[in-house]
Amino acid sequence: MSEVDPLLIDATTKIFEDLSDPQTLNSATTDDWRSALWSALEESGLTLAWVPADNGGSGASLADGFSILELSGKFAVPIPLGETLLAGWLLSRSNLECPSGMMTVAPTRPRDKIQMTEDNRLEGEAFGIPFANVAENVVVLAHKDEVPHIALVSGKDCIIKSNPGLSGDGRDTITFSNTTPIKIAPAPESFSGQEFCIMGATIRSMQISGALQSILKLATDYAQERVAFEKQISKFQAVQHNLAKLASETAVAIAAAGSAMDTINTATQYNELVFFEATSAKIRTGEAVGEATAIAHQVHGAIGFTEEHILHRYTQRLWDWRDDFGSESEWAVELGEMVAERGADELWPLLTAR
Amino acid sequence: MSQAIQFDPIRLPREAEELRLEVRDFLAEEIADGGFDPHRTIMKSGFDREFSKRVGARGWIGMTWPKKYGGHERSFLERYVVTEEFRSQNAPVTSHFTADRQSGPVLLKYAEEHIKEDILPKITAGECCFCIGLSEPNSGSDLFAASTKATRTEGGYLINGTKLWTSNAHQAEYMIGLFRTSPPTKENRRHGLTQFLVNLKQPGITINPVRNMAGKHDFNEVLFEDLFIPDDHLLGEVDSAWKQATSELAYERSGPERFLETFYVLPELVRVIGQKPDARAAEGIGRLVAQLHTLRRMSVSVNGMLQAGKEPVIEGSIVKDVGTIWEQNLPAKARDLAAFVDDTPSNRSNFDELLQYATNIAPKLTIQGGTTEVLRGIIARGLGLR
Numbered sequence: 001m002s003e004v005d006p007l008l009i010d011a012t013t014k015i016f017e018d019l020s021d022p023q024t025l026n027s028a029t030t031d032d033w034r035s036a037l038w039s040a041l042e043e044s045g046l047t048l049a050w051v052p053a054d055n056g057g058s059g060a061s062l063a064d065g066f067s068i069l070e071l072s073g074k075f076a077v078p079i080p081l082g083e084t085l086l087a088g089w090l091l092s093r094s095n096l097e098c099p100s101g102m103m104t105v106a107p108t109r110p111r112d113k114i115q116m117t118e119d120n121r122l123e124g125e126a127f128g129i130p131f132a133n134v135a136e137n138v139v140v141l142a143h144k145d146e147v148p149h150i151a152l153v154s155g156k157d158c159i160i161k162s163n164p165g166l167s168g169d170g171r172d173t174i175t176f177s178n179t180t181p182i183k184i185a186p187a188p189e190s191f192s193g194q195e196f197c198i199m200g201a202t203i204r205s206m207q208i209s210g211a212l213q214s215i216l217k218l219a220t221d222y223a224q225e226r227v228a229f230e231k232q233i234s235k236f237q238a239v240q241h242n243l244a245k246l247a248s249e250t251a252v253a254i255a256a257a258g259s260a261m262d263t264i265n266t267a268t269q270y271n272e273l274v275f276f277e278a279t280s281a282k283i284r285t286g287e288a289v290g291e292a293t294a295i296a297h298q299v300h301g302a303i304g305f306t307e308e309h310i311l312h313r314y315t316q317r318l319w320d321w322r323d324d325f326g327s328e329s330e331w332a333v334e335l336g337e338m339v340a341e342r343g344a345d346e347l348w349p350l351l352t353a354r
Numbered sequence: 355m356s357q358a359i360q361f362d363p364i365r366l367p368r369e370a371e372e373l374r375l376e377v378r379d380f381l382a383e384e385i386a387d388g389g390f391d392p393h394r395t396i397m398k399s400g401f402d403r404e405f406s407k408r409v410g411a412r413g414w415i416g417m418t419w420p421k422k423y424g425g426h427e428r429s430f431l432e433r434y435v436v437t438e439e440f441r442s443q444n445a446p447v448t449s450h451f452t453a454d455r456q457s458g459p460v461l462l463k464y465a466e467e468h469i470k471e472d473i474l475p476k477i478t479a480g481e482c483c484f485c486i487g488l489s490e491p492n493s494g495s496d497l498f499a500a501s502t503k504a505t506r507t508e509g510g511y512l513i514n515g516t517k518l519w520t521s522n523a524h525q526a527e528y529m530i531g532l533f534r535t536s537p538p539t540k541e542n543r544r545h546g547l548t549q550f551l552v553n554l555k556q557p558g559i560t561i562n563p564v565r566n567m568a569g570k571h572d573f574n575e576v577l578f579e580d581l582f583i584p585d586d587h588l589l590g591e592v593d594s595a596w597k598q599a600t601s602e603l604a605y606e607r608s609g610p611e612r613f614l615e616t617f618y619v620l621p622e623l624v625r626v627i628g629q630k631p632d633a634r635a636a637e638g639i640g641r642l643v644a645q646l647h648t649l650r651r652m653s654v655s656v657n658g659m660l661q662a663g664k665e666p667v668i669e670g671s672i673v674k675d676v677g678t679i680w681e682q683n684l685p686a687k688a689r690d691l692a693a694f695v696d697d698t699p700s701n702r703s704n705f706d707e708l709l710q711y712a713t714n715i716a717p718k719l720t721i722q723g724g725t726t727e728v729l730r731g732i733i734a735r736g737l738g739l740r
Contacts, residue, residue: 002363213358220737240734244675247359247733251672255361255652256644262363280644287641332640333633339643340636344625348442351647352374354365 002063002265012068015040016075022310025078034134038079042100047081050089051098057088063265065089066206070257073210076313078169080104080131082203087139090196094150094185101136104129106174110197110326110334114176116144120184122151122176128323132160132172140181141196148193151181167316171323195270200325201282202264205257208285208321211314212250215296218311219246223299239299246295249288256281256288263354273353275338279331286328289318361669363651364658370435377439380412385443393704395446396618397711399570401525402446403480409447410480415454419462424475430605430661434654438610444618448522453477456606457484457530464590464598465551473528473551487517487531487552487576494519495728497532498544498596502578504533511535511550511588513558513581523561523574529554536593544596549589558582568714604670606723608656613649613677615719616684616712620646622705623688626695638691642684649677668736675729682719685712 019037041047049065051057060068069082080102087103107114107126114124122142132138138158140151158174165171220243223234233239260281267274293315297304304311322328339347366374384390390405409415417433419425440447458477461470476482493499502515513533523529529552536546554561558581564573590598620642627635652673659666688709695702720726734740 216359220739223739234739237731240739241727241730243737243739244730244733247668247737248672248676251359251361251652251669252648252676254359255363255655256648258361258363259648259651262365276647279640280647283641283644284648287645328641329637332637332644334636334640335643336631336636336638336640339639340624340627340629340631343629344621347621347624347643351643351650352438352442 002061002262004063004067005060008060008064009067009071011044012046012071015044015046016071016077020072020075020077020079022076022313026308026310026313034079037077038102041079041081047084047100047102048088048098050085051092055092055098057092057098061265063261066202066261066265069203070206070210073207073212073317074214076211076214076310076317078167078313078317080135082207083130083135086200086203087137089199090139090141090150091152093188093191096150096152096183096185099137099152102131102134103137103139104131104135105139105141105196105200107141108197108200108324110194110330113193114140114142116142116149116151116184117178118144120144120181122153122179122181124176126174126176128163128165128171129174130165130172130320130324131170132158132174133162133170137182138174140176141187141193142184143193148187148191148196149184150187151184153179153181166319167313169317169320171320190269192270194275197325198270198275198278199264201331202257202260202278204321204324205253205260205278205281205285208289208318209250209253209257211318211321212253212285212288212292215292215311215314215318216243216246216250218314219243219296219299222304226301233299242295242299246292246299249292249295253285253288253292256284272338276335276350276353279326279335282326283328283331283335286322289322293318359669359672360659360664360666361652361655362659364431364655366431366435366654367429370429370432373432374435374439376412377414377436381439381443381445384408384445390444390446392444393618393708395444396708397570398446399525399572400444400446400448401483401522403449403483405446406449406480406483408480409445409450410478413478415450415480416458416474416478419458419474419478423462423470424478426478430657431654434610434657438614438650441610441614442617449483449525450477450480451611452486452522452526453482453484453528455609455611456486457528459605460530460549460589460598461551464549466586469551469586476527482528483522483526485520485523485526485529485554487520487523487529489517489519491516491518495725498538498547500532500534500547502531502533504535504548504550504583506535507582510582510584513550513552513578513583515578517576517578518573519564520574520576521572523554523576524563524571526554528552529576530589532595542596546593547595548592549595549598550583551587551589552581552583553587556581566715566718568711604656604660604665604667606670607674607729608653608660608666608670610650610653612674612723613646613653613681616681616716617646618708619684619688619705619712622708623692626692626702626705635691638687642687645680649673649680653677668733671724671729671732671736674724675726675733678720679726682716685709685716689713 045058048057049060053059083104138153161173260277263277416425417428504511535548560577562575
């Protein structure tokens, strides 16, 4: 089982409590919180958690990084921390130096492909890119004659078409047209584009797990405060059963994401088991989002539908996250094809491989 | 919330994985030798005393119990592997499974020494079947409404009343019964019930079959008329059975049998869909497999946490709630996904036969061993709502 450094978790929790409190951010009238939060994370080395110490990062384990991201989900942190961690991981795997500042990654949809020309220019479109507008740099997975490369591109050199997404964090379209990267390197041998998407998907599974834990708490607390028909609504069996279902879906997400994270953390290389664990987690956490957000809103009633209440800071991000790096449907088709290809008699061995 | 929900990402230890290979070899040999037919046992009773004896001889009943009672002092995770491998092949475990899972552990904890020495080795040898005497005509989910009476008499108790929905009572040697020794009190409606060990092979007991809608005889009605139970068959404290349900319930709720009861439909679905599914079928299978995988991880996690001495009570209830709903929905989803598979007999006759059976038994899955409604109440209590 993967061990996580408790001191790191405490320190990160403190930063999020102080600088990314959902209620404070919800009522903020300026964006000043963003640079304050980012600086604090950067100073603690959290933004380069997955960059080895030799390359100027903090060299945390994958498990540590994933746990930080679960925490960021618990606070609905509206900055590209997961994207920057993933960008740093990608650059380091290709022995490229990692810049400071916010980064995002492209593409974030399994079907999008960026091409690299003979003279190392980028061509293509990537849809649904989170935080493209605030990221200083974009780390791009591009293919040159089917060979994957990792490129670092300045945000200024990208053509960005803004789309706020559901949460307002941005799910932008980046167009690369004869774009010159700052740096470029072939991806390490054995690296596949799928592995990149699988890492992104697992980041999202962890964030979803974190955010679901928070909306469960919000909904159970609220149900015990709110009085209707002369009693706390938590005393109504219909509400209790809804909350029990919300707890179950949250439990599913915790287990699914935790297992995928642990598998990646302990795997020596990308393989079929990593694919199986990570896609299962993204499918199942994505399904949990649908059921859980519906219940959380139902329990909150009208107040949860207001801008003033923080519930939407979680639910809208949850809806964005389930689309990133492959939705339930996309991964389910791939997983289903793999299961069918292996055949009926290989299903049980796959399920019990660990 | 009283405590955060926890699912440690627990992996089965090496000794459990080594055991898995032994179990697979054993099952393959059994099937090859005609010991049981993995497809036919589903539709039969699953009661096979000779099979249970062979399992007992391998040391796979009472695996976690002390050696002095015929047990093997192995871990709960090793037992887990045996349970899930047997389920996946539909092995006929009915004769020993109830005793292995819950009756034996109750005896270990509450029975007198000479009873443990007498009965536990018979269970581990596969020679002894138990049934559970909880439900009554007017007491199902509401366990504490049980009214079958145990009246004090010289040297023991006289039992009068009726137990209902008692699976396998007609084949079992013993029952662990819950009987009323005192009326409930105003302060505690759970007060007044006591657990007893009941030898079913004696006068004073009438067992009548109750066939279920799938055409099977599992259920029974068990009538007690002045049945004498000696004092030394008392299990635990008089009037206080309600205190005796502890963390063992989490084992009972979180095992692989709580989501694998209709599993046989899934590989057959994969078989009839074929190696090149269209997007619709692939997505459907992908989702089912992802859901099942996650359930198994949750279940392994709860068992691992129990083995480590934690008390994942709410987590255990969640596994049963999510698991039984999943196994209940599986036949309906398989039916949808196979809708466009050609129905030439060779293609799907086996699938159809299994699907039919699974569809017929699906309604019971969210009722047996604690209904969905009861489980959600327990989860809600864990959340601090009641």
